[in-house]
Amino acid sequence: MSISFEIDERVAAIARRTTEFVRDVVIPEEQTCGGGDVHAGPEPLRRRLQEAARAAGVFAPHVGEEFGGLGLDLRDQAVVFEAAGRSLLGPLALNCAAPDEGNMHLLEVVATQEQKERYLRPLAAGEVRSCFAMTEPAPGAGSDPRALATTATRTDGGWRIDGRKWFISGADGAAFAICMARTSGAPGDAGGATMFLVDADTPGLKTVRNIDTLDHGLFGGHSEVVFEGCEVPDTAVLGAVDEGFRYAQVRLGPARMTHCMRWLGVARRAQDIALERAAERSAFGGRLAELGMVQQLLADSEIDIETSRAVLWRACWELDQGRSAAQHTSIAKTYVSEAVNRVVDRAVQVCGALGISGDTPLSRLYREVRPFRIYDGPSETHRWAIAKRAVRAAAEQRDAR
Numbered sequence: 001m002s003i004s005f006e007i008d009e010r011v012a013a014i015a016r017r018t019t020e021f022v023r024d025v026v027i028p029e030e031q032t033c034g035g036g037d038v039h040a041g042p043e044p045l046r047r048r049l050q051e052a053a054r055a056a057g058v059f060a061p062h063v064g065e066e067f068g069g070l071g072l073d074l075r076d077q078a079v080v081f082e083a084a085g086r087s088l089l090g091p092l093a094l095n096c097a098a099p100d101e102g103n104m105h106l107l108e109v110v111a112t113q114e115q116k117e118r119y120l121r122p123l124a125a126g127e128v129r130s131c132f133a134m135t136e137p138a139p140g141a142g143s144d145p146r147a148l149a150t151t152a153t154r155t156d157g158g159w160r161i162d163g164r165k166w167f168i169s170g171a172d173g174a175a176f177a178i179c180m181a182r183t184s185g186a187p188g189d190a191g192g193a194t195m196f197l198v199d200a201d202t203p204g205l206k207t208v209r210n211i212d213t214l215d216h217g218l219f220g221g222h223s224e225v226v227f228e229g230c231e232v233p234d235t236a237v238l239g240a241v242d243e244g245f246r247y248a249q250v251r252l253g254p255a256r257m258t259h260c261m262r263w264l265g266v267a268r269r270a271q272d273i274a275l276e277r278a279a280e281r282s283a284f285g286g287r288l289a290e291l292g293m294v295q296q297l298l299a300d301s302e303i304d305i306e307t308s309r310a311v312l313w314r315a316c317w318e319l320d321q322g323r324s325a326a327q328h329t330s331i332a333k334t335y336v337s338e339a340v341n342r343v344v345d346r347a348v349q350v351c352g353a354l355g356i357s358g359d360t361p362l363s364r365l366y367r368e369v370r371p372f373r374i375y376d377g378p379s380e381t382h383r384w385a386i387a388k389r390a391v392r393a394a395a396e397q398r399d400a401r
């Protein structure tokens with residue numbers, strides 16, 4: 001199948017509706033929450049936005065039609081999520097924000113029919129929220145998942161989970177967690193992790209604190225949670241025992257790309273604010289937009305946005321073809337997360353003092369984009385993996401000669 005940059009009519013129409021919805025309904029709501037500060041998890045706002053998205057025909061674009069979504073593939077999601085991402089509240093409204101969106105994908109691919117009815121259906125409908133619990137405080141799992149220290153040990157008819165997780169987005173107020181726990185081997189081993197569906201009210205699962213962070217745009221914030229003698233039945237196993245690391249890749253490949261899509265919307269908005277300011281602000285007898293160095297800032301951001309979209313769409317296309325696409329998703333995640341930071345930073349610079357004030361959304365966006373260079377794999381971890389794959393591919397080519 002050839003790669004095409006055409007956007008089909010149905011997707012273009014959904015993207016258009018999303019753009020209008022974000023402009024007319026979502027952006028005005030930013031006033032009610034400091035530009036998109038939703039760490040406290042304001043439920044009435046989430047409900048209001050999601051109801052409006054449903055009415056506008058743009059709700060859950062990524063979810064299969066069987067579960068009430070629009071059934072878009074990743075390449076098509078890229079168009080719609082970017083439009084939604086123009087506001088920090090847009091993905092929340094469309095029910096395609098992290099971590100729920102990644103969890104929905106994982107459940108669609110891995111869960112049993114019974115688990116889908118119990119967990120995916122209400123999640124896709126926006127009735128409940130969820131979280132994904134993998135990262136642990138040192139010396140546990142972070143960039144290196146093999147350090148996974150949380151354990152799940154066999155009980156009569158189920159499992160007992162013990163461990164501590166942190167930076168678990170959306171945990172506060174989530175109805176359930178997807179928890180990664182070690183079911184064989186020891187920290188440092190590559191294998192032996194299993195995913196568990198843990199209801200929030202399961203005895204032994206506790207949120208111990210909500211972490212104070214630079215960003216405030218993710219609904220419910222980021223929490224530290226403890227599993228202490230947390231017993232779950234066999235039916236809580238998501239997929240197969242000891243296959244958790246493989247499923248993590250099923251979730252993470254696309255989830256990295258959907259983060260890129262949403263943040264690209266933020267970059268476009270920041271650049272549009274800079275363009276407007278450069279066109280209207282006069283200095284030294286002309287407009288800022290006529291000054292060469294400002295033009296360079298603006299041009300570099302256009303280049304960053306366009307190249308980001310190209311590597312992102314390529315990686316999405318690879319995933320849609322059913323390929324592993326690990327190299328493409330690593331390249332896209334690294335490039336887009338850094339490009340988005342550059343674009344927002346330049347927009348602040350073009351706007352001068354206005355850019356760091358609360359009079360435009362830029363200062364909020366500046367805070368929000370920084371963590372993206374860390375989660376879903378820090379840039380350095382991806383570069384390390386990209387180089388290793390490149391070296392291996394070169395060696396294979398040499399051997400084949």
Ligand SMILES: Cc1cc2nc3c(=O)[nH]c(=O)nc-3n(C[C@H](O)[C@H](O)[C@H](O)COP(=O)(O)OP(=O)(O)OC[C@H]3O[C@@H](n4cnc5c(N)ncnc54)[C@H](O)[C@@H]3O)c2cc1C
Pocket residue numbers: 099131132133134135141142143144166167168169170213215222371374375376377378380381384
């Ligand atoms: C806002 C936010 C939300 C998050 N949400 C979730 C969530 O919902 N669920 C969840 O499970 N986790 C979540 N995380 C955690 C996130 O996945 C981890 O922060 C990430 O995997 C990095 O792990 P770490 O923080 O332990 O960093 P470490 O593993 O301690 O790495 C620290 C630094 O070491 C360097 N480094 C690491 N590996 C290499 C390498 N191979 N080569 C060279 N340098 C390297 C990098 O500079 C890296 O930033 C979130 C994090 C943030 C910031």
